[in-house]
Amino acid sequence: MVGETTGRNVRLLKSLGWGRMWIARDRNIQVYPNEPWGFDNGAYRDYTAGRDFDADSFLRSLDRAMGAGIPRVAVTPDIVGGGLHSRDFSMEWRGRLPDEFPWYIAVQDGMTPDDVDLSRFAGVFIGGTNKYKATAGEWCRFAQSQGKMLHYGRCGTIGKLEHAYEIKADSLDSTSMMWHRKDWEKYIYHWLHRPQMRLDL
Numbered sequence: 001m002v003g004e005t006t007g008r009n010v011r012l013l014k015s016l017g018w019g020r021m022w023i024a025r026d027r028n029i030q031v032y033p034n035e036p037w038g039f040d041n042g043a044y045r046d047y048t049a050g051r052d053f054d055a056d057s058f059l060r061s062l063d064r065a066m067g068a069g070i071p072r073v074a075v076t077p078d079i080v081g082g083g084l085h086s087r088d089f090s091m092e093w094r095g096r097l098p099d100e101f102p103w104y105i106a107v108q109d110g111m112t113p114d115d116v117d118l119s120r121f122a123g124v125f126i127g128g129t130n131k132y133k134a135t136a137g138e139w140c141r142f143a144q145s146q147g148k149m150l151h152y153g154r155c156g157t158i159g160k161l162e163h164a165y166e167i168k169a170d171s172l173d174s175t176s177m178m179w180h181r182k183d184w185e186k187y188i189y190h191w192l193h194r195p196q197m198r199l200d201l
Helices: 009-016 043-048 055-068 083-094 136-145 158-166 181-193
Strands: 073-075 103-107 123-126 149-152
Touching: 009 181, 073 123, 083 103, 123 136, 136 149, 136 158, 149 158, 158 181
Parallel strands: 073 103, 103 123, 123 149
Antiparallel strands: none
């Protein structure tokens, strides 16, 4: 999945079968037919802007998302860099969220599979630092052992794309390819010439 691109890029996404990861803080969600889209909570965007998680904006975005249908992935609110505090925050939020969506718990530095109960989640969203993403294989095995899915967040390099394939992730997202045409071309090349790597993008 890529970011909230619109316009002429949508035709390209449709031809590739790629979807978008929507935060939808300031726009409506408009998905193309059968798009494999995702719904993000916006916590990372708030974090990079130097502000606390905006719960009110998230809930408004959730209303818009529910009008668009059912996504492949929905990320439960979390606290970037929050470790076990983030886990508790996500567990609290999960009780407030509609069961129609496939909610994933975002895991990050300081969390291990022993710390997480997946019974109310559809899967695991790999967040955290680049160093922490090295544990994604362990998380993938943990999720699969319980019949759950694994999504590789911020998969912004070809190396991470390779890693996501190697650990058998079910889906991934990246916004980095949207900034430069050459990055689009690299990802598209791998998609077209490495068919065994065709995760849900």
